[in-house]
Amino acid sequence: MIEKKFGIIGKPLSHSLSPVMHNFWFRKYKISASYSLIEIELNEIEAIIKKIRNGELQGINVTVPYKQAVIPYLDLIVDEAKETLSINTINLNEEGKVVGSNTDVYGLEHGFLCNLGKKNLEKDKILILGAGGVTPSVVYALSKKGFQKIFISNRTIKKAESIKKKFSFIEIINWDNIEEEVKNMDVIINATSLGLKNGDDFKQDFKGLKDNLVYYDIVYNPEETTMIKKLKKKGIKTFNGLEMFVYQGQKSFFLWNKLNPELDDKLKHAILAELR
Numbered sequence: 001m002i003e004k005k006f007g008i009i010g011k012p013l014s015h016s017l018s019p020v021m022h023n024f025w026f027r028k029y030k031i032s033a034s035y036s037l038i039e040i041e042l043n044e045i046e047a048i049i050k051k052i053r054n055g056e057l058q059g060i061n062v063t064v065p066y067k068q069a070v071i072p073y074l075d076l077i078v079d080e081a082k083e084t085l086s087i088n089t090i091n092l093n094e095e096g097k098v099v100g101s102n103t104d105v106y107g108l109e110h111g112f113l114c115n116l117g118k119k120n121l122e123k124d125k126i127l128i129l130g131a132g133g134v135t136p137s138v139v140y141a142l143s144k145k146g147f148q149k150i151f152i153s154n155r156t157i158k159k160a161e162s163i164k165k166k167f168s169f170i171e172i173i174n175w176d177n178i179e180e181e182v183k184n185m186d187v188i189i190n191a192t193s194l195g196l197k198n199g200d201d202f203k204q205d206f207k208g209l210k211d212n213l214v215y216y217d218i219v220y221n222p223e224e225t226t227m228i229k230k231l232k233k234k235g236i237k238t239f240n241g242l243e244m245f246v247y248q249g250q251k252s253f254f255l256w257n258k259l260n261p262e263l264d265d266k267l268k269h270a271i272l273a274e275l276r
């Protein structure tokens with residue numbers, strides 16, 4: 001039997017646990033396939049997409065910094081990829097077209113937003129920190145859910161402004177003011193790479209936060225970022241990005257294999273074993 005090949009493109013990729021998750025499912029469902037890290041430069045994207053077109057690769061995930069950069073090489077973009085212009089999953093459809101999809105929005109909805117049941121969609125203020133590859137998916141998922149007061153702040157304000165061009169309803173907060181502004185927020189979402197294993201951390205100290213604040217970190221490696229640890233000590237409700245990660249992976253797996261893999265404890269143990 002020919003082994004199918006999948007992988008994730010991006011740079012850097014050392015922190016990605018996508019291979020652990022997808023290879024776990026391939027073993028579990030006895031699919032002859034493998035999933036690997038494909039660290040590439042920008043100018044290699046075209047060649048990788050060609051491999052999908054000619055059947056050398058059956059599917060890829062796309063991560064930073066290429067979620068937009070892949071678009072010119074695709075034949076079709078579908079589902080939430082249209083609204084966000086952020087692609088994280090690519091495959092060849094039955095008509096031989098290379099299709100780009102977005103499963104991050106699904107991941108956010110099922111891995112995080114469903115935990116926000118008691119929040120007031122009209123009044124609650126949500127601050128998104130960061131304007132990188134995942135931010136369009138965060139903004140889109142929040143607005144789809146019905147949140148009306150969405151703020152964004154990014155060290156490089158130009159990138160926040162470019163997100164606002166697409167989602168005019170968001171408000172930009174200056175990065176220098178976030179220590180003040182976080183005090184008014186009901187939900188804070190870290191969509192920067194701050195806190196990532198072996199990476200930089202927040203220089204800001206978040207004080208005077210609302211008691212019922214929910215802090216969500218899209219980072220899942222490490223399991224608890226420095227910020228999560230600090231806020232937990234203050235009794236603030238925190239979530240890491242692990243659930244979003246497994247849900248986006250579940251939908252990618254489904255798009256490639258037409259099989260919806262179960263999200264069970266064994267999978268979480270396999271991922272956590274890698275993190276610890």
Ligand code: ATR
Nearest residue numbers: 064065130131132133134154155156159192193200
């Ligand atoms: P990209 O921006 O290339 O798509 P990303 O990992 O999706 O990459 O995004 C990284 C995010 O983390 C960006 O919002 C980035 O801010 P800049 O746009 O100013 O670069 C943010 N980030 C990374 N390191 C940071 C730091 N030391 N301080 C503040 N924000 C940082």
